Amino acid sequence: MSINLKKLSEELGLSQTTVSRALNGYPEVKEATRLRVQQAADKFGYRPNSRAKGLATGRAMMIGHVIPSSTQHEMVNPVFGDFVGGASEAYARYGYDMMFTRVQDDTEESAYRELLAKRAVDGVILQGPSVNDPRIHLLNELGLPFVVHGRSTGVTEGYSWVDVNNKRSFERATEFLIDLGHRRIALINGLEQMDFAQRRRDGYLSALKARGIDVDPSLMRADEMTEVFGHHQTRDMLRMEKPPTAILASSMISAIGVRRAIEEAGLTMGRDISVITHDDDLSYLKNGQDVPIFTATRSSVRKAGEIVAEMLIERIHNPGQAPLSRMLEAELVLGRSTGPAPQGK
Amino acid sequence: MSINLKKLSEELGLSQTTVSRALNGYPEVKEATRLRVQQAADKFGYRPNSRAKGLATGRAMMIGHVIPSSTQHEMVNPVFGDFVGGASEAYARYGYDMMFTRVQDDTEESAYRELLAKRAVDGVILQGPSVNDPRIHLLNELGLPFVVHGRSTGVTEGYSWVDVNNKRSFERATEFLIDLGHRRIALINGLEQMDFAQRRRDGYLSALKARGIDVDPSLMRADEMTEVFGHHQTRDMLRMEKPPTAILASSMISAIGVRRAIEEAGLTMGRDISVITHDDDLSYLKNGQDVPIFTATRSSVRKAGEIVAEMLIERIHNPGQAPLSRMLEAELVLGRSTGPAPQGK
């Protein structure tokens, strides 16, 4: 079988204690010995068995991500890869690995309990929080370190989070459209129970209200943010008696569908109808090269993943410390999808 | 601290042996005892510590995925989420978890060695193989069970794989375009060193050759399959003296860019210029609802993930067995993006 600590120490004529200490950088070992040990370890390609090490230290050096299987689109979704990419960047820096557990939606709670009981992870990241997300209370109760990507309206107890200022960014986007003269502004949002969707709607409504513009519920659509959804809703709204002159979309993917519907209707985006989308700055779906295709509220989800991961590691290393939080501001980038509201409409 | 086997067995007045056996379904324990143990375990929410269990059994119940950090777009890419979603579905069925390790590109080899030496995983999945991928030899040498998603041209030793018949599907797509009267057919492919890109090109070339159509190298473009890339290359080609009348794209994402460029040029897709794309059948990026947007070679990458995972588990459970393989045929779905070649062009 492969080399282990016992064999390595026999090979060196040293005790396991000394070899272990040498490799883990403890001060009570002679520099010359440490060097000798190090070289032998390299030579034999020795790596401590992670399970044995974890058992002895009580630390798994592993971060858990729990993926409910039903919420296919919101989780196994376009941002997933980039978010995970950012997070894993941070994990790698601190020597952590990441683990995914897939669960049936109704067993998500027990999945967390199990993760803790099995001592499989040192902490978890909670993705895609809904309004009043019950998982937060559960995790607090369990005492398992966690950080939420997003927030959960309605939850009163403390928790650590990293979130984009969704309300502010959609408020700004809406104001911008109003300034351009738009009055009939549609919102193509993500699933209503998702917290981010709620906040974006709040921002949208708050801007309309501040400018005294009536809210038309038929201009507000919400569902999973697929391309098809964006297309479908836009086509539908363009057939209305008084169609919107501007559309606010919650993701680039749905915005692409919006664009498709606009063009199918023989209209031109940015002239006949304006579009602003949220842009997660995905690596494979850049918003154009020099000039952005869409005017957008931009915030890198990859960066967010990195920050979330770093915060979690911080919390794992300093348990008992008060919850942390970090608000990220989205930037409003101007593209070619917006223009003055057409006259006489 | 939390409950463990020792405490549980004390609680029950039984030995650890019996409790362990009862929970693991061994036959040499009285049914009444098993029931009593089971109930107590449930009551206390007992779960065996996975690291201790792994140490004792020598099995990690964990599958590894190694993600090279440079290949951002090809790995942290749109299909990543769906592929992983499918795989995790299969893992869950067999009680495995999945683990991701992020590595610097130049340390990928040592990452595998380390994974093995640390005994952190029972097997790994190799994603995104290039032509002559050196990782295959490495993994064979290490004796770590693995399955490749895709194949690697040039590698002569045996290995298990699951792949789409990329050559055949692009051959068919090209033939289809030729049948429609197209003669200047462009190929907007993925990175050249990727094996799938190579095979698709082969299929494309083979169809052209079979019909005696000259190959124009200026119509063949290859790079990371982003939206921007599809757009850029298409715009570029449309400005040629003799622009293509049809375009073959390697992914929906680039096809969306292709479409954007076509429309920006004032042309209509399906009439002025035909497009066929490969469609991974992503959950958030369906190719239209009833009528597909694009004529496409379709093959679910989610399904592929599931098959790959299942094959890997099979190999883990039966080591030493001859390599397995599975070829998936893509289906050619007809959408609105293709039509007869325009006359006089």
Added chain:
DNA sequence: GTCATTATTCAAAGCGCTTTGAAAAATGAG
């Protein structure tokens, strides 16, 4: 050269589980 310090090294216990080999309990044939 001696003895108190300090620097190194070591043996053994412990992390929480599985599993081997042995012991105890139950069963049944006679």
Added chain:
DNA sequence: CTCATTTTTCAAAGCGCTTTGAATAATGAC
């Protein structure tokens, strides 16, 4: 009621590491 068999349970070893408390070696003051 015995004694051989079969069931059921148990004590202890082992998985590969870290870490405690003790032992040994090196150092330096006198």
